[in-house]
Structures are given as C-alpha cells and as structure tokens.
Amino acid sequence: LTVSAVEARALSEAVLSGLGATPDGARAQTGLLVEADLRGRPSHGLQRLPVLAQRIEKGLIDPAAQPQLEWRSPAFAAVDANDGFGVVAVQASIGALAERIRETGVGVAAIRQASHIGMLAPHLEQICADGLIGIMLTTSEALVHPAGGRDALVGTNPIGIGIPADPGPFILDMSTAAISAGEIIAHANRGDELPPGRAVDSSGAPTTDPEAALEGAISPFGGAKGYGLGLGFELLVAVLTSTALGRDVLGTLDVEHPSTKGDLLLMIDPATLGLPAPERYLADYLEELRCAATAPGVQSVLVPGDRMRFERERRLVAGIEYPPELWRQLLDLRGAVRA
C-alpha cells in the first residue's frame, strides 16, 4: 500500500491528538516517525505508533508533558522529560544547547524519563542545518550478548554523528548490534537464513537460523570491538543521565514499564570556536571518497547520509510503501481513539 507522507502524517497526528497530545507534541512525534519511513527505516516509523498509543493509554507516556531543563554547569544540562515524548525532550535540548554553545562552544544535554527518541538522523540533520555539529548516544533494551558471552546483557546502543557538509550533512546513525531484532523476525517470516556473525543461539554458539537467534541473542557488530564500543556507550549514557544499565533498561519496546533508558546529546559550534566552516573544510575529501575506485561489483563509495537522503527524496515523490496490515491497524487505531 503506497501512501503519501502527507497522508501518513495526518493519520498519525489524528491518533496522537486523540490520545491527548498537544498539537506541537503530536506534530513533532509524527514528524519523527514519518521521517524514518521516508528514509527507509520502517523499524523506527509508524510501525511504532501502536506501542506508543498503548503506552499513552496506560499512562506510561504523558503526551502533554513538558521537559524540565536544569543547567548543572555552564556546558551541561540535565533534562527530565517527565515521561513525555522523547522527541519533545530532544527538541528542547537542541534549542537550549544551540543557544548556549554560542558562548561555551561545547555543550551536553543528558536526558532521562523520555519515551523513545526515534531515528537519530532527523535530529542530527536539524542540528547540521544550523552549521552545528551533533553527537547522540542512547541506551536501549539489552538484546546484545557481550563478546564471548551467551545472554543478552547489552543494549543495541546506537550512535549518531552529524557534521555539516555539502551537498548534505555527514550523518551516521547506526546501532552497535550486528542486526536488528526486527530484521531477524523478518528473516524468520520469510524462512531465510541470517548472514553469518549476526546472532547466537541459546547456548551462545553462532547461528544463521533466525528461529534459534530469537531464542538466543544478537551479536555486537564487529566482534569484540563492537562489544567494547556498545558497552562504553551504555556506561557513558547511564552515568551521565543517571539511568538504568543492561537488563534494567526498559520502556521503549514494551507496554508495561516506565522508560528507564537515557539519551545523550553533545553539540559543538565551530563558528564560536573560530574554526573554518565544516562544509568547506571537508568538501575535497568527501568528493574524493565519493569518486573513489570501487571494489569488484560495487557501483560507488558512499558517505554516510547519502543513501538516506536519496531514499527520502524518492519517497517524497513516490510515496511510502506500508504493509497493508499495518495501515489497517493504524486506521483501526484512529477509529478507536475517536470513539
């Protein structure tokens, strides 16, 4: 089923408004979900709306909550999202830091008690549009086993890096897991084998069987290095936001637990620091990469952010493809909320 971004937004806003979100909150949360679908990351798209709606109905998300920001030092803000939308807390943090770093050059916001902050890329693109650099870390449910381990004890802990560049910003938005839970389920539904190195079975042995992987755990990307990195991010976020660790991180995938994860945002203002504009400074090198000789069978070398931008432009014209069952579920949800 192909739907325009405009239709997708209208449906989501209707659901969220019906559940008590403010117009701004409904628009911000909707925008983030649809932006993920536009970029080809459905795991962070409208597919999340039913869980969001249930969490609101159960009082686990307060759709009208406003975040509270407390400056713990000139360059560090502790943000309590008050169980509101993650996107609203992130937007408030970006705004406050953008102003503050004109003076301090560097600033950090440490967010707690927020719902899922969604795909990192749209936040980072917004930061880069103002000529600023952004780095984001966020913890998530423990789905990943430690290197050499058997059980899921570490989050999929994504990192986002955004740096202004031409023709569009450098945007890295990646989890530290070798594969997402959603992709394993998709492989299981199709009866396909997983690529090697993505998961272990319940004994901790590597497996390419998606059913066995669902009983086991996801592997960190890149082996012991990816484990070290994902764990480092988990510790940093937890310490700086005073939020949970490991299996105590809950509340983005389920409809039972308050959100116990944390989100970290670091922003830097190159202009305040007297540095050259990144767009110009990086232009030649990024061009060299995009024109680089390719490995056999590869069409071109990409810079992170390139493909996402292309996918978005394409879907803005051609529309977003939703599974018919998902769209029906969303229409039902709108009906239920109105009733």
Added chain:
Amino acid sequence: LTVSAVEARALSEAVLSGLGATPDGARAQTGLLVEADLRGRPSHGLQRLPVLAQRIEKGLIDPAAQPQLEWRSPAFAAVDANDGFGVVAVQASIGALAERIRETGVGVAAIRQASHIGMLAPHLEQICADGLIGIMLTTSEALVHPAGGRDALVGTNPIGIGIPADPGPFILDMSTAAISAGEIIAHANRGDELPPGRAVDSSGAPTTDPEAALEGAISPFGGAKGYGLGLGFELLVAVLTSTALGRDVLGTLDVEHPSTKGDLLLMIDPATLGLPAPERYLADYLEELRCAATAPGVQSVLVPGDRMRFERERRLVAGIEYPPELWRQLLDLRGAVRA
C-alpha cells in the same frame, strides 16, 4: 630477550635525553612507550623509538618544545604542540581540562602539530584515577579502504573511552581498522593466512593472503558500520583541530613529513555535575558482565581494560619480552646518540 620495565625505561630515557629532550619530556615519552609494551601492545612500544629518534634528528620533532594552549571558549582549548612530543601536549591538555571542568563540567582540547600520542589507555587511566571521564579520538595515516572501495583513504582512527570503575577503570582503546599494519606484516613473516574480512588486495577483493593485503588496503572493522564510524571520527578530529584528512595525514609512521594529524580529548567531571560516582554506579552491572554465562569454549566475559591490567601486572613482575634484534637496535641507537 626479557627486560624489566626499569631497564627499558632507562634505555629509552638515555636515547631521548641524548637527542635533546628535557628530562620531563624524555620521562613522559618513555613512560608512554614502555606502558604500551607492559600492556602487550608492542606496536605502540619501544619499537617506535627508532622512528622517533630519526624524526628528532631530522628536525620533524622538537624534543624540547612546549605546547601552547588557547581557550577558544570556556569549554574548548585549541592546543598547538609546536611539533613537540604528543604525550607532552596530551599531559598539558589533561591538566588544563581537569582544572577547567571543575567549573564547566565538560571540556574539549583539540591538539595539532603533535607527534604520535601513543597508546590511548595510559592517558585514560590517568584521567580516571582522578574520578574523571575521558574520551579520545585521533587521526592517523590512511591505511583503511572505505566500505565498497579499493584504495586506502581513511585512517585507522582509534577511539579511547575511559570511565572510573572498580577494581579498575573501564578502558576502551581500539582502532577502527579490522587489523593493524604491523599484524599483517607479522602474518607475512610467519607465512600465515590472515583471518577473513581483515583486508583487500589491490583490486579491492577480500583476501587472506598477507602479501596481497600489503599491496591492497586494510578493511574497516565491522564492515560498513566500522567505515562510517572511522570516517566520522576522521571528520570530527580534522574539523575541530584544523588538521589534515585522508591521504594528507602524515608524520607518525614516516621520517619525512611534519605531523599533520589531530588529536581530540573530551573530559567530563561527574562530581561537578552532581552525578553519583561512576565506580559505585557501575559496580553491579560490570560484576554481572564479568560473571555472565559464556559461549562454548570461552572461559570468561571480559570488560574492556581487564585484560590490559592483567597483562601489565604480569609483565611488571616477569619483565617485557623484546625481540633480540629490536633490543640490539635500541642499544646501537643509544651508542650512536652518545657518540
């Protein structure tokens, strides 16, 4: 040949003092090299001394230079190392930031014109010993191909993360390359195959032949994700330190070019920010990881930093094993410097 750390330090300090280093400079540079050997990372140990010595003799390193630190904002210092020892610039930066972040909570030092800053772990352990958190990024010669690419265009760009913890700090110190150039050479010398996924040949095709890899390029660790991460670090460091990118990064492995790479240090003071001490906050979780069920054939799950600490303690007692040719070369170097 087994040598005590005391002997190793004495030899290195004699060489560096003979070449005009200040006593403090010789001690700092020596300390860092021997600390790498103690931790089982010989690629960053005394093996580097002959290149350092040649760079000093050619005037590419000024062994008596003092770094200049300029605060570009309350939380950001631009550090010009004046072609001096990287370790001296890092030490000065750590000292300045440790003081500053008692007020700002967060601070960044962006270092340029420094010689190789060595293994990141010892710097991070020092930061953690004061209850502070440290993150380091540094660029390096382009030895890594972009994902889908053929030629080496990206540095091995390591990341270091240090967080205070018990019984010792969490210390991640890893490059974003799948293998080091030194390890490929070691495989070639032994006639061993490389593990898969570590390198490509000159056509860009994956290879396990170390000779073919030396004609080709090292792969990023973890495929496209590791490429994105290493590239992100390269762009961040270059922009914030106003240093070179890609193949223009020179001066740590060669004896011909001035140092054009950059080094980035971020430090955070949890106490200033009113946060709980990381040691206590992380204790239960790190214990859970260390006691976690293991995969078949694995003895125990490790936390980054654990093995390094163990290796160091062992070699402090048992001594450091050096290849006899290297030790002879170092003795010759001391003789030449004295003459």
